[in-house]
Amino acid sequence: MANDIAxxxxxxxxxxxxxxxxxxxxxxxxxxxxxxxxPVDQSIEKLQSQLVKSCExxxxxxxxxxxxxxxxxxxxxxxxDEIATAIKDNQVVVIAGETGSGKTTQIPKICLELGLAQYGxxxxxxxxxxxARSVAQRxxxxxxxxxxxxxxxxxxxxxxxxPQTLVKLMTDGILxxxxxxxxxxxxxxxxxxxxxxxxxxNIDFLLGYLKQLLPKRPDLKVIITxxxxxxxxxxxxxxxxxxxxxxxxxxxxxxxxRPLINLDDEGxxxxxxxxxxxxxxxxxxxxxxxxxxxxxxVLIFLSGERExxxxxxxxxxxxxxxxxxxxxxxxxxxxxxxKIFNPSGGKRRIILATNVAETSLxxxxxxxVIDSDVARISRYSYRSKVQRLPIEPISQ
Numbered sequence: 592m593a594n595d596i597a598x599x600x601x602x603x604x605x606x607x608x609x610x611x612x613x614x615x616x617x618x619x620x621x622x623x624x625x626x627x628x629x630p631v632d633q634s635i636e637k638l639q640s641q642l643v644k645s646c647e648x649x650x651x652x653x654x655x656x657x658x659x660x661x662x663x664x665x666x667x668x669x670x671x672d673e674i675a676t677a678i679k680d681n682q683v684v685v686i687a688g689e690t691g692s693g694k695t696t697q698i699p700k701i702c703l704e705l706g707l708a709q710y711g712x713x714x715x716x717x718x719x720x721x722x723a724r725s726v727a728q729r730x731x732x733x734x735x736x737x738x739x740x741x742x743x744x745x746x747x748x749x750x751x752x753x754p755q756t757l758v759k760l761m762t763d764g765i766l767x768x769x770x771x772x773x774x775x776x777x778x779x780x781x782x783x784x785x786x787x788x789x790x791x792x793n794i795d796f797l798l799g800y801l802k803q804l805l806p807k808r809p810d811l812k813v814i815i816t817x818x819x820x821x822x823x824x825x826x827x828x829x830x831x832x833x834x835x836x837x838x839x840x841x842x843x844x845x846x847x848x849r850p851l852i853n854l855d856d857e858g859x860x861x862x863x864x865x866x867x868x869x870x871x872x873x874x875x876x877x878x879x880x881x882x883x884x885x886x887x888x889v890l891i892f893l894s895g896e897r898e899x900x901x902x903x904x905x906x907x908x909x910x911x912x913x914x915x916x917x918x919x920x921x922x923x924x925x926x927x928x929x930k931i932f933n934p935s936g937g938k939r940r941i942i943l944a945t946n947v948a949e950t951s952l953x954x955x956x957x958x959x960v961i962d963s964d965v966a967r968i969s970r971y972s973y974r975s976k977v978q979r980l981p982i983e984p985i986s987q
Contacts, residue, residue: 595635595639596618596621596622596625598639599618599621599635599638599639599642600618602639602642602643602646603615603618603642605646605649605710606642606645606646606649606710607645607648607649607710607711608710608711608777608778608779608780608810609711609777609778610641610645611777612775612777614638614641614642614645617634617638618638620634621634621635621638649709649710650709651755652708652709652710652755652757653706653709655708655741655755655757656703656708656734656736656741656757658734658735659700659703659704659734660733661697661700662693662697662733665692665693665697665840666688666692666693666837666838666839666840667686667688667692667693667694667697667698667837668693668697670835670837671697671701673835674686674698674701674835675701675704675705677833677835678701678702678705678707678812678814679705681832681833682805682809682811682812682813682832683805683812683813683814683815683829683830683832684812684813684814684815684832684833684835685814685815685816685817685822685825685826685829685832685833685834685835686698686814686815686816686817686834686835686837687816687817687818687819687822687834687835687836687837688816688818688836688837688838688839689818689837689838689839690818690839690953691839691840691953692837692838692839692840694785694816694837695717695726695785695816696726696729696730696733698783698814698816699713699715699730699758699783700730700733700734702758702781702783702812702814703734703757703758707780707781707812708757708758708780708781709780710780710810711777711778711779711780711781712756712757712758712759712778712779712780713757713758713759713779713780713781713782713783714759714761714766714776714778714779714781714782714783715758715759715760715761715783715785716760716761716762716763716765716766716782716783716784716785716794716797717760717761717762717763717785717786718762718763718785718786718789718791718793718794719762719921719947720746720747720762720921721919721920721921721928721947721952722786722947722952723744723745723746723760723761723762724744724746724749724760724925724928725928725929725932725952726744726760727742727743727744727751727758727760728925728929728932729932730742730758730760738751739751739752739753740753740755740756741755741756741757741758742756742757742758742760743756743758743759743760744759744760744761745759745760745761745765746761746762746765747762747764747765762793763784763791763793763794763797764793766782766797767793767796767797767800770800775804775807775808776804776808776811777808779811780810780811780812781811781812781813781814782801782811782812782813782814783813783814783816784797784798784801784813784814784815784816785816786816786817786818787815787816787817787825788817788818788819788821798815798825798828801813802828802829805829813829815829815832822834822836849868849871849872851864851865851868865898865902865963866901866902866905867905869891869902869905869906869961869963870905870906870909872961873889873891873906873909873911873914873941873961874909874911876889876959877911877912877914877939880939886913886937886938886939887939887957887958887959888935888939888940888941888942888954888956888957888958888959889939889940889941889942889957889958889959889960889961890942890944890954890957890959890960890961891941891942891943891944891960891961891962891963892944892945892946892960892961892962892963892966893943893944893945893963893965894945894963894965894966894967894982895920895945895967895982896920896921896922898963899918899919899920899943899944899945900918902943903916903918903943906941906943911939911941913937913938913939914938914939914940914941915935915938915939915940915941916941916943917930917931917940917941917942917943918942918943918944919931919942919943919944919945919947920944920945931944931954932954932955934956940956942954942957945966945967946966964984964985965982965983965984965985966982966983966985967980967981967982967983968980968981968982968983968985
């Protein structure tokens with residue numbers, strides 16, 4: 592009988608994390624029945640069968656993704672050994688990397704290579720739905736698996752994941768909602784809180800919840816990534832967790848200022864139209880490109896969906912040659928959103944987006960950026976007691 596119990600305890604350490612608590616209770620009941628000298632043969636057989644099934648599932652997960660490669664042009668890839676060692680040796684790791692360093696796509700792959708998706712999923716949170724979906728697709732492409740299987744995502748009204756999923760991208764709100772039904776987040780072996788510097792209410796609640804959860808889940812790994820230099824506060828919150836700094840890639844940037852001022856028929860200055868200003872700027876860049884004999888993609892920052900649609904309409908009216916106009920906002924279907932990550936076959940891509948493309952997404956191939964100088968900023972109204980999103984000028 593002692594050998595049977597020892598075998599069950601060994602299987603318990605190799606089964607899926609989500610099932611361990613239930614199996615532990617069954618094992619405790621069996622031990623109690625043995626002390627009371629009651630029959631336990633059927634209970635041992637039943638538990639052993641369930642444990643073997645769960646262990647087989649864990650073994651399959653360990654072999655699901657084996658061909659993992661890294662893009663050495665990304666700064667985070669050059670530090671992957673240091674990052675892997677820190678994750679292996681610590682329960683919490685804080686990674687500071689500028690936008691474009693590759694931390695969002697490469698860190699989940701490092702966790703996969705360490706075998707940290709074998710007994711539970713890797714949860715990877717993003718502040719925005721559009722980022723969760725596009726990052727999931729990018730990681731799936733890089734590890735050469737179909738989206739929705741080993742690499743999946745869940746956002747409001749859409750769940751493209753299965754129980755066999757290894758890396759699950761989601762908004763921080765989705766992960767926070769899961770704590771209501773799964774207080775110990777037993778589905779997950781690793782939780783990556785990406786873009787923690789955005790400090791939304793959801794992110795702050797998650798950081799506080801994880802701080803309390805970690806002593807109860809010693810098998811859980813937490814990785815916090817931030818693009819700011821103020822990472823010491825995150826480290827201090829998690830009992831001086833190690834911090835790894837990853838440099839970003841820098842490129843020479845020329846800044847031009849085009850005031851939206853036109854002259855009327857009498858030669859007086861008047862306030863110009865934003866959309867006409869965008870068309871003029873794109874035409875100016877297209878003229879420079881034709882003189883150089885090259886085509887460069889353009890990224891245009893606007894404040895919201897309505898402004899993006901109106902700007903797209905004006906650009907289409909302008910009949911720009913060799914150009915493809917690609918709007919990007921959350922309500923677009925995934926096929927339309929994914930166009931911004933695909934090459935256009937020799938055409939200039941003009942991508943119209945909100946400032947989601949400034950921090951949460953890296954759009955490939957951009958040579959020019961046109962900024963409308965306004966954005967929707969989250970503000971709390973003391974008068975109406977609600978959170979508002981007014982359009983405000985942003986700093987140069």
